[in-house]
Amino acid sequence: MNKRPQYSKAFKALGVETPVLKALQAMEYETPSPIQAELIPHVLSGRDVLGQARTGTGKTASFGIPIVQQVDPQGRMQALILTPTRELAAQVLGEIRRLAKFTELHAVPVYGGTKIAAQIRDLGRKPHIAVGTPGRVMDMMQRNVLNLDDVRFIVLDEVDRMLDIGFREDIRRILGDIKHEHQTVFVSATLEGEVSRLAKRFMKDPVELNVSKDEITVTDIAQSYLVVEPQKKISTITKILKNEGPKLAIVFTRTKHGARKLAKQLHANGFTAKEIHGDLVQQKRERVMERFRKHHIPLLVATDLAARGIDVQGITHIINFDIPEDPEVYVHRIGRTARMGAKGIAISLVTPEQGPILTKIEMLINKEIQRYDLDGAADAEVDRSAPRKKKKKKTATPRRQDASPSGNASRAAQKKQGKVEDKRANAEEAPAAGDQSPQRPKRRPLFVKLPPRRPR
Ligand code: AMP
DSSP: OOOOOOOOHHHHHTTOOHHHHHHHHHTTOOSOOHHHHHHHHHHHTTOOEEEEOOTTSSHHHHHHHHHHHHSOTTSSOOEEEEOSSHHHHHHHHHHHHHHTTTSSOOEEEEOTTSOHHHHHHHHTTOOSEEEEOHHHHHHHHHTTOOOOTTOOEEEEETHHHHTSHHHHHHHHHHHHTOOSOOEEEEEESOOOHHHHHHHHTTSSSOEEEESSTTOOSOTTEEEEEEEOOGGGHHHHHHHHHHHHOOSSEEEEOSSHHHHHHHHHHHHHTTOOEEEEOTTSOHHHHHHHHHHHHTTSOSEEEEOGGGTSSOOOTTOOEEEESSOOSSHHHHHHHHTTSSGGGOOEEEEEEEOGGGHHHHHHHHHHHTSOOEEOOOTTSSOOOOOTTOOOSSOOOOOSOOOOTTOOOTTOHHHHHHHHHHHHHHHHHHHHTOOOTTOOOTTSOOOOOOOOOOOOOOOO
């Protein structure tokens, strides 16, 4: 007797149909995650959605499923998915292709660092879905090889980053080029007031979802910190690694140079560690990521290039060798562990004067971070009231009407110019966010005032 296959009833109840249900079965997704349960029906009903969900909770499939279901295989390019980094674009593309496995849909990459000729060839084969980063997408549009005339779905993944000042003009141009009536789905782990206000300028009466509620940090992460003088950081991290014996860990540094140096030192101290940052050519970046994904490399020393959206199963530890100045970056970084309900450990090295940064992080996650006990190895005290070394300087630059307050004035002041460069470069030219490479020429920042939205 021919038995009908049993597809997930829970996904079916959300309106998901057979080809995608079949893919979900192959992917072993049985129950929708909270963001999927909320977002899928809205997108299927034609609404724009601005969604906030914790990192690692199935955001990709939440927009991937309804898009794959609604894109017409007979039509031309109908969906454009933009991410801030190539790594995230590659990962999202993989998920979309898995979801589209039992359809006639063809999804292609449009991100930098890989040979443009191959991508142009792919675009010539009448694909239906493009997943990319803003710079390469603009490039392809200018070359007239990427036609967005029929695009009906736009996704901005990690929308807070996408609407950062460095990307904003590109996004405005790309979205401004889409003439067809379309739906927008913007998602992110963090969505502060200003970004969500900006995002809404590109949307039509969006449904706003917040599946992360007050708990921004994934609850299954045991978070701790150590106070350590800068010169003791290497010996301290060595002790932590020996103490913890992590199966799979990412160690985050602030700069590319720092990542390179630390990977070398850890290697010298007997650990198998590889670096990943924007100074590596894309091919090398992908090779390192692939080996890490397969658990062939236990320790990845990374800049914030690897902080967002990257989904590698089985990461047991996140170690912040340099604590990030931006508390939201902290949330993104530690979200690489404890994916889909697994347990994880996050340990941060804090220098005595970084107390205020620690406090800001605790305020954002609404939780006190515990001190890590390492037998006196970390013997310094953190000064929570310490004034930041670099004070915000008043400049003649007028306050931008659309500038993101990002709750981080000191960082903005320190990096005013470099930030723009970094954010763009992370996706298109490779350096990671936060890197302050002295060799990089400084570009003038883009002060963009957005025009009113075009009527659709
Ligand atoms: P994301 O937040 O999209 O990066 O997804 C995090 C991880 O959860 C990925 O490894 C997905 O493959 C996995 N995942 C997403 N949705 C589901 C689901 N409904 N059931 C099981 N795993 C899922």
